[in-house]
Amino acid sequence: MADRDREKWDRKYRENPILREERSPCRWLEEYVPEGDGKSVALDVACGTGRNTLWLARHGWYVDAVDISPVALDILKERAKEAHLDERIACRLVDLDRFEAPRSDYDLIVETNYLDRPLIADLQTRVRPGGYFIVDTYLDHPDNERETFQSDFLLQAAELPLLFADWEILAYEEYPNEDETHRMMKAGIVARKLPTLFEEE
Numbered sequence: 001m002a003d004r005d006r007e008k009w010d011r012k013y014r015e016n017p018i019l020r021e022e023r024s025p026c027r028w029l030e031e032y033v034p035e036g037d038g039k040s041v042a043l044d045v046a047c048g049t050g051r052n053t054l055w056l057a058r059h060g061w062y063v064d065a066v067d068i069s070p071v072a073l074d075i076l077k078e079r080a081k082e083a084h085l086d087e088r089i090a091c092r093l094v095d096l097d098r099f100e101a102p103r104s105d106y107d108l109i110v111e112t113n114y115l116d117r118p119l120i121a122d123l124q125t126r127v128r129p130g131g132y133f134i135v136d137t138y139l140d141h142p143d144n145e146r147e148t149f150q151s152d153f154l155l156q157a158a159e160l161p162l163l164f165a166d167w168e169i170l171a172y173e174e175y176p177n178e179d180e181t182h183r184m185m186k187a188g189i190v191a192r193k194l195p196t197l198f199e200e201e
């Protein structure tokens with residue numbers, strides 16, 4: 001499976017110039033994520049060519065950027081180097097189907113345009129109390145222009161808040177995308193992990 005996924009995504013990145021263009025980060029980063037304080041660490045899940053990673057690094061964050069496509073990661077490394085941000089970004093070639101996050105105390109995890117429900121459940125344990133989790137990806141919706149998506153890879157309406165039922169939800173919206181190749185409905189959530197309650201002695 002991993003080899004097939006890697007080949008498929010490498011081919012997409014090689015053959016589709018639009019996928020290699022520099023793109024704005026996911027809207028929630030600009031709206032909700034504070035400046036990094038020099039120690040803040042984020043995980044960008046299925047980072048692609050790094051639109052979110054690069055934004056975070058520019059805003060003072062250290063980022064673990066993980067993806068299965070060496071072609072996408074090479075583009076990200078090149079951009080990071082050009083922008084003198086390479087010291088802030090650790091690119092890792094991983095198969096998310098068999099991924100163990102390198103830390104358990106991320107200040108932020110961001111997963112955009114990629115959906116793996118069991119992975120979200122696992123990664124929720126990798127955010128420190130008070131840290132953030134942002135998910136923003138495609139919804140199963142009759143108005144979607146692209147119908148070839150497997151429904152496993154699409155969110156259902158109102159599903160994300162249920163996945164984050166134990167978290168403080170700072171924002172949730174279902175909305176039509178902009179600036180992407182196909183008109184699609186998306187859903188995005190910004191959630192904050194509630195602080196752990198310690199029992200008084």
Ligand SMILES: C[S@@+](CC[C@H](N)C(=O)[O-])C[C@H]1O[C@@H](n2cnc3c(N)ncnc32)[C@H](O)[C@@H]1O
Nearest residue numbers: 009046047048067068069094095096097112113
């Ligand atoms: C639609 S792109 C999203 C890229 C980026 N998150 C964004 O929002 O621009 C999906 C990404 O998932 C990566 N991917 C797909 N299957 C994967 C897997 N099993 N493990 C790691 N990455 C994977 C692809 O290489 C691709 O870069």
